[in-house]
Amino acid sequence: MSEDVLFQLTNVRKSFVKGKEKIPIFDNLDMGIAQGDFVAIMGPSGSGKTTLLNMLGGVDQPSGGEIWFDGARIDALSESALTRWRAENIGFIFQFYNLMPMLNAQRNVELPLLLTKLSKIRRRKNVETALALVGLSDRAKHMPGEMSGGQQQRVAIARAIVSDPKLILCDEPTGDLDRGTADEILEMLQLLNRDHGKTIVMVTHDPAAAKYAKRTLHLDKGQFVQREVVA
Amino acid sequence: MGSLIAQIVSVTLMNLGSLRRRLWMSLAMVLASAVVVAILLAFLAMAKGFEETMRGAGSSQIAILMREGSSTELNSVVLQDQVNLIGASAGVAQDSSGPMISPELYVIVDGIKKSSGTEANIPLRGLNKAGMDMRTNMRLVEGRLFTPGTNEMVVGEGVLREFDGFEIGRTVRFGKNLWTVVGVFATGGNIFESELWADINIIQSHYNRGNSYQSIRVKLDNDGDLGPLQKTIEREPRLNLEVQTERGYFASQGKQLQYIAVFGWIISAIMALGALAGALNTMYTSVADRAREIATLRALGFSSVSAFCGTIAEALVLAVAGGLLGSFAAFGFFDGLNTSTLGGSFTQVVFSFEMSPELFLQGAILALVIGFVSGFFPAWRAARMPVIVAFRHGT
Known part of the structure; x- marks a missing residue:
């Protein structure tokens, strides 16, 4: 495995059992993601892109094969070990933002830091930095319900980066936004990748969104059918 | 450990912060717990009042002699x-x-x-x-x-x-x-x-x-x-006489109404089962309502223990709030209330309901039991909530 490979999937198999029927999703899927990469994963519904994202995020486990992350195998970790691994390495950005509606922007962004040993002052500083990075310093005390969809997604991005994870996983991050706002969010992801070296994997239906990535992988029926380097 | 406690506190505060979304169901659980505790305390206060009335009559300086x-x-x-x-x-x-x-x-x-x-x-x-x-x-x-x-x-x-x-x-x-x-x-x-x-x-x-x-x-x-x-x-x-102190005599007479306390516990236990059914429904609804929040926190790295404890804590807070309400209601309505009942000599004994810290404690214990039992299974569900729920589309 090359030193700059962050993620390596080897012969990954995944299937679901529905009733008595076994439905295969992936059969011997191979994939590598380098440190600092920005990968868009596209494909029709049912192609397995969300399942792949879940496996990359340690939310779902493969039925077979190996998944290596930063030199460590993660597909055999227990659930509690995977939980700790996610806290240390992964930032999530969801389509519907998934902010806690009862917490203001600042408290939402602080959530991943509660899993660390940082002091309250340090946590506060990190939150301020993350909110400044997404341009929402003046909205720190606002509740999610008081913000637009784009602003909520920016809070979610701040939450994803505040603990400085190695990988950011985005599930249709602009699926709920208008074109203009979507472009702002995608530019922000691009900036995080380009200027801050964050590795990003983004699942999207939107070809325009995929253009912001360095390369796009097309999934169909559990296989990559085409590889395209965008930038 | 510190992180786990921080997680539990955060999840609990978030759960309580989201109660407004489930206001009526949560109030129903509070009221059910309040009624059960108030009824238990009413029976216990009656038994306690009778016992104190009997015990207060006896002196250890006086002996009472009756036929064997x-x-x-x-x-x-x-x-x-x-x-x-x-x-x-x-x-x-x-x-x-x-x-x-x-x-x-x-x-x-x-x-x-x-x-x-x-x-x-x-x-x-x-x-x-x-x-x-x-x-x-x-x-x-x-x-x-x-x-x-x-x-x-x-x-x-x-x-x-x-x-x-x-x-x-x-x-x-x-x-x-x-x-x-x-x-x-x-x-x-x-x-x-x-x-x-x-x-x-x-x-x-x-x-x-x-x-x-x-x-x-x-x-x-x-x-x-x-x-x-x-x-x-x-x-x-x-x-052919038996002798005992007057205090001992009346204390034994006072025990005769202990069946009221036992009856109170039985009635309260039956009612608590009904309250539990409602409380379980409330808590399962709470977990369903917070499913995406729970799953999101789990995706961020919050432990299943924090999801479990946060749900249990929510149930305990609601049940104990009900217990307090019931205790105060029982105190307001029953403490000092005069009544009479048939005593050991087939005569009416006039006595007052008497609330005491010990009875409040028993009410609190009952409320905690209601809270814990009604919270346990929903909390288990919360802890087992698939993280994948966080990625489901639609609100």
């Missing part, structure tokens, strides 16, 4: 020669007029309860001056003591409060005899306040008791020391 095998004064008979033998026994305190001994009669008369308008039994106790003197906590609230040799009587405050027609100056008919109420006495809220007192010789005469009595009270030389009297009883074959 008699559990109450009503079914005991004591003869004059036995009174004389006990009066001469060692262990009995003396004053200037001789041994401090009070042979007493205890007969049942009828009264009309104010609350229901129905007849109920009231004890009419015949006693002499020594008997009055032995009840050191007795004080006249109004009027005067009865004059020996007359049909005068004094009434306890409880009788005056619960029964019609016992005001000072009123004439009361018991059987063929007319009695005049000349005074009202208090004895600190104990069982004696549920009695009528009159001259023992007059009662012996009106009720054809000859020279017989039903119990003997004596003041002991030494507090609680029944030894000399027991030796006298063992030595003298004519004394």
Whole structure:
């Protein structure tokens, strides 16, 4: 495995059992993601892109094969070990933002830091930095319900980066936004990748969104059918 | 560990912060818990009040003697020669007029309860001056003591409060005899306040008791020391009596109403099952309502333990809030409430419901049990919530 490979999937198999029927999703899927990469994963519904994202995020486990992350195998970790691994390495950005509606922007962004040993002052500083990075310093005390969809997604991005994870996983991050706002969010992801070296994997239906990535992988029926380097 | 505690605190605060979304269901759980706790406390306060009323009447300085095998004064008979033998026994305190001994009669008369308008039994106790003197906590609230040799009587405050027609100056008919109420006495809220007192010789005469009595009270030389009297009883074959301290006698009478406490627990347990069904529904709804939040936190790296504890904490907070509400309601409605019930001698005992810290604690324990049981299974579901739920589309 090359030193700059962050993620390596080897012969990954995944299937679901529905009733008595076994439905295969992936059969011997191979994939590598380098440190600092920005990968868009596209494909029709049912192609397995969300399942792949879940496996990359340690939310779902493969039925077979190996998944290596930063030199460590993660597909055999227990659930509690995977939980700790996610806290240390992964930032999530969801389509519907998934902010806690009862917490203001600042408290939402602080959530991943509660899993660390940082002091309250340090946590506060990190939150301020993350909110400044997404341009929402003046909205720190606002509740999610008081913000637009784009602003909520920016809070979610701040939450994803505040603990400085190695990988950011985005599930249709602009699926709920208008074109203009979507472009702002995608530019922000691009900036995080380009200027801050964050590795990003983004699942999207939107070809325009995929253009912001360095390369796009097309999934169909559990296989990559085409590889395209965008930038 | 610190991180886990921070997670649990955060999740709990978030759960409580989201209660507004489930306001009515949460209030229903609070109210169900409140009703169960209030009902339990009402029963326990009744039992406690009765027990305290009985216990408060007893003194360890006074011994009470009744016929062997008699559990109450009503079914005991004591003869004059036995009174004389006990009066001469060692262990009995003396004053200037001789041994401090009070042979007493205890007969049942009828009264009309104010609350229901129905007849109920009231004890009419015949006693002499020594008997009055032995009840050191007795004080006249109004009027005067009865004059020996007359049909005068004094009434306890409880009788005056619960029964019609016992005001000072009123004439009361018991059987063929007319009695005049000349005074009202208090004895600190104990069982004696549920009695009528009159001259023992007059009662012996009106009720054809000859020279017989039903119990003997004596003041002991030494507090609680029944030894000399027991030796006298063992030595003298004519004394087929049992001796015990007055405190012990009334304490055992007070235990008779412990079934109320047991009944209260049974009723509350049955009601708690109903409350639990509602509470479980509330908590399962809570978990379903927070499914995406729980899954998102799990995706961010929050442990399943924090999801479990946060849900349990929410259930406990709701149930304990209900418990507090129920406790305060029970305190407001029942503490000090006067009532009467049938005592061990088939007579009405007037007593007050009595709340105590110990009862509040029992109410709190019941609320905690409701909270824990109703929270446990939903919390288990929350802990097992698939993280993948966070990625489901649609709100």
